[in-house]
Amino acid sequence: MIQTKLDDRDDRIQYSDGWGVAGSEHEYKGTTTSTATKGAKFTFEFNGTSVSVFGTLPEATRPSLVSVHPHTSYTVDGGDPVFFSKKLADSIQYRIPFFVKGNLTNGTHTLVGTCVNDGSQVYIDYLIVGAPDNPPIDVSDSPQPNTGPPSSESSESVSSPPVSITSPYSQPPAASSAASSSISSPNLTPHIATIIGGIAGGFILVFIVLALFLWYCRWKRIEYMMSIRRSFSLSSRDSQTSSESLSKSDRNSLVSLPSDIIIYREGRRSLQSQPVSLSASSWNGNKIY
Structure with missing residues (x-):
């Protein structure tokens, strides 16, 4: 509903004889139109579905005015x-x-206000007219279909844009556009799928690095064991060679012992201060007899 407020001095309000002007800062636009004459009228023609009349009641400055009430009557369309x-x-x-x-x-109406009694002042301050948000479409003014070229008047009526009246109580278009934009917001599923894929790829990369590290450690361990086996084989071969060479030359060779070797002979122990030359045949185990 659109409501239009009109001051008492609006040109669309027609006053008869017997009306005067007044007003104060507390009244709409600081003006009023008043009368104390019985039969004084005002006429107002408007388009809408409702109409209201607002005014001012004076104070009872004299005791005689308390019993004399402002008395008016109103008619719409007779x-x-x-x-x-x-x-x-x-x-x-x-x-x-x-x-x-x-x-x-919803259409054109005529309001008539009349002062009914004498002796009490009637003050008209403003009027309010109500009309629907969407005015009715006059079918008689719409162009009729014909086979000939349209006239200039019909072309103008068709091409003229429709007049849209915005109510102060209706929702602004911005709200509907914001609602539609919030409804048509893009789906966030692809973004979440991208994050999950990145996390899975990171786990796979860590697994591959860990597998390569374990394989490297195992390879180093195998290499170490093979080196130990080669060393052991070489040492066994050298020992065997030494024993064979000793067996071939031990018949006539002598073994020179260092001076700090303890020699057991006939149940006595003595420390030889000089190197002792012994034949290889007297060597038995770890002791020399």
Whole structure:
């Protein structure tokens, strides 16, 4: 619903004789139109589905005015009048609804307000007209199909863009566009799949590096064992060669022993200070007899 507020001085409001001007800073645009003349009227033609009249009630400055209430009547399209009357108070009352009419057909209507009694001032401050968000389409103005070339008037009516009226209570287009953009946001599944693939690739790379390291350690161990076997084979071959050479020449050769070897002979032990020459035939095991 679109609501339009009109000041009492609007040119669309027509006043009869007997009306004057007034106003204060507390009233809409600081103006009012007043009358105390019985039968004084105002006429207002509008397009919409509702209309309201607001005014000011003066204070009861004299005891005689307390019993004289502002009394007005209102009709729409010549219908039954609706009366308004309210007792005055000790202070001024602003923005008082004098008349409210709704549920009208969307179209052109005529409002007539009338001062019913004398002796009490009636102050009209402003009017409010209500209209739907989407005005009705006048079918009579739409171009009719024909076989001939369209006239200039029909072409202008077809090509003219439609007038859109925005209500202050309706949702702005930006909100709907934001909602649609949030709905059409891209799916995040491919991004998550990329992260999972990267993590899996990292685990595979670590596994391959670990396998190569274990293979290298095993290869080094095999090489070490083979080197030990080669050393052992060489030492056994040298020992065998030495024993064979000794057996061939031990008959007439002598063995020179160092001076610190203990020689056991006839149950006595003596430390030879000089090298002793013995035949290889007297060598038996680890002792010399």
